[in-house]
Amino acid sequence: MNIERLRTPALILDKEAFERNIETMRSLLEGSTLSLRPHYKSHKCAEIARMQIASGAIGITCAKLSEAEDLVDAGIEDVLIANQVVEEPKISRLCQLAKDARITVCVDCAENIAALSRAAVAADATLYCLVEYDIGLQRCGVLTHSEVIELARAVDAADRLVFDGVQAYAGQLSHEVDSEKRRSETEARAKDLRALLAELKAAGLGARVLSGGSTGTSAIKAKEGLYTELQAGSYLFMDSTYGELDIPFENSLYILTTVLSVKDGLVVVDAGVKSCGVDQGMPRIYCDEAREISACEEHFQIFEPKKQYKVGDKMLLIPAHCCSTVNLHDKIYMINKGRVVSRIAVSARGCSK
């Protein structure tokens, strides 16, 4: 099928650019200390997770238990939930998953460690734990070396839990446009992390894993020789926000829209907030520019685009945030040279629990 015939808005993926991004990441990490454990949050497609495993990823990172359930259900055998799981019904389910796959979860408080251990014992399951260390994101994780060591010791002492290392994710640097600042800030954190790892080792708590990183810091982390696992996700698709950075990936994901209405200086298309994530701003127009873009639920209002459009014309948009955009769709159309070559189910769409 020609993509012009797709009902819009449709999420489309350029097969060749997508495959080049996979190859670029493979060659970037070649010979480094880093293994790729790509983040599921960006694509949420079990089919793509399997492609990533087939091309060398050691496992998959995800944000939520419900995403881990989807991954294990699809045959992925090594899953990191890069967050805390604290509700009792979820912990119980987590331990069931851990009977079917190698499951790692993050911890940042002693009560949660105790609850995970009790549930793992009851389920006769083993859970792997990373202690989360907050290196400036101001989200989950503890703030001091002594707290990391204390929690690592608690995990190590807990029945059916394995202390496997540390998660340290500097998400606040991922989109830093100034590449020198991104590099120097990442290096400052690396120095602190080396000290932490040495202290853990001295305490008899060797960290096998140091997990973190993003698409924006992949190249820096590949060179620094510190982290063992890279959690990048967006490198597959890119978006207009990451497009501002000097990183070696290219845009492969677009929203195909149809022009609904045209009047003096204004073009209205049939995609909006409900089909394109706007949490990082407005999308860009592929091969065009506009004075301003506004968003409604089902429309973008495009003021003074440079090109001429008429009702029924197609327009390609580049989302500002690939992750929040994919979560709005049930399927991604993979295209090559203007034709649909496959359709990929967004199997974990909406899996926020």
Place this chain on the structure above:
Amino acid sequence: MNIERLRTPALILDKEAFERNIETMRSLLEGSTLSLRPHYKSHKCAEIARMQIASGAIGITCAKLSEAEDLVDAGIEDVLIANQVVEEPKISRLCQLAKDARITVCVDCAENIAALSRAAVAADATLYCLVEYDIGLQRCGVLTHSEVIELARAVDAADRLVFDGVQAYAGQLSHEVDSEKRRSETEARAKDLRALLAELKAAGLGARVLSGGSTGTSAIKAKEGLYTELQAGSYLFMDSTYGELDIPFENSLYILTTVLSVKDGLVVVDAGVKSCGVDQGMPRIYCDEAREISACEEHFQIFEPKKQYKVGDKMLLIPAHCCSTVNLHDKIYMINKGRVVSRIAVSARGCSK
């Protein structure tokens, strides 16, 4: 089930507040010129659409063809698509729907009217059309009386199309906090619309329907005696943005979250951009306040809340925008006195095509 046991984030609906909102709208419109044709975009639940019809709505408004398909599939027999349908494959499907239900669609250009007519003839179906008049939203619709009359004449002359009236939606006024400005701006538009309707009548093109309005302007429109159909949607749920206005509806929709992590001055919960629409800003905390709230994909970072929280505590959030929030969920838990009393499927979640 006690709501404390729900896996979070969970979208919950307070049954009593929801039912009071339905009754408030019924009494607001009693004796007015306005019939209620509530907008599907806010709830996207066929079950709630049936409740609205049962309590007096004359039909349902929706934004997209795929929402109309869901409504007709669920037995709703009178549907307005408050937008243009311009792609050939969609027009063909629209005409098939029109064989099963009374379907109305908006038009704002002559080529589209011709295409709709050709397809309706081919399908042996009748389509009802509203000419869209742009009264300041800067979205679809024509800008002048003469264009409205010209398009109405084209519809009237086209085979298998029925000119049924005008759509004029001043969405830019829906959230105007200054109630005097909201009233005076709405009245200024009413004056212009009365003149337009008179000109249409003089041209032999009587408009049976004048459709528009929103939750924010419902009370004004109920008094002005001009519009025949009210498209309000959010009145059922409200949200923190509409909560700023002096309108007679109350909040009934919340996101139940769990506290994942707590440290000095910071509480992190397990809902974020992927479970709470942030296109109109950050959510509010029910019965609490914070200095600042930031959003990640799966977390809100709540800085300096007034109350004390510990890991595992529940927190209720009031979304800033109910419509974009509901679209992120597959189900809504209806609760009464802290217990789940029913679960409603968001049957048209993701229906943006």
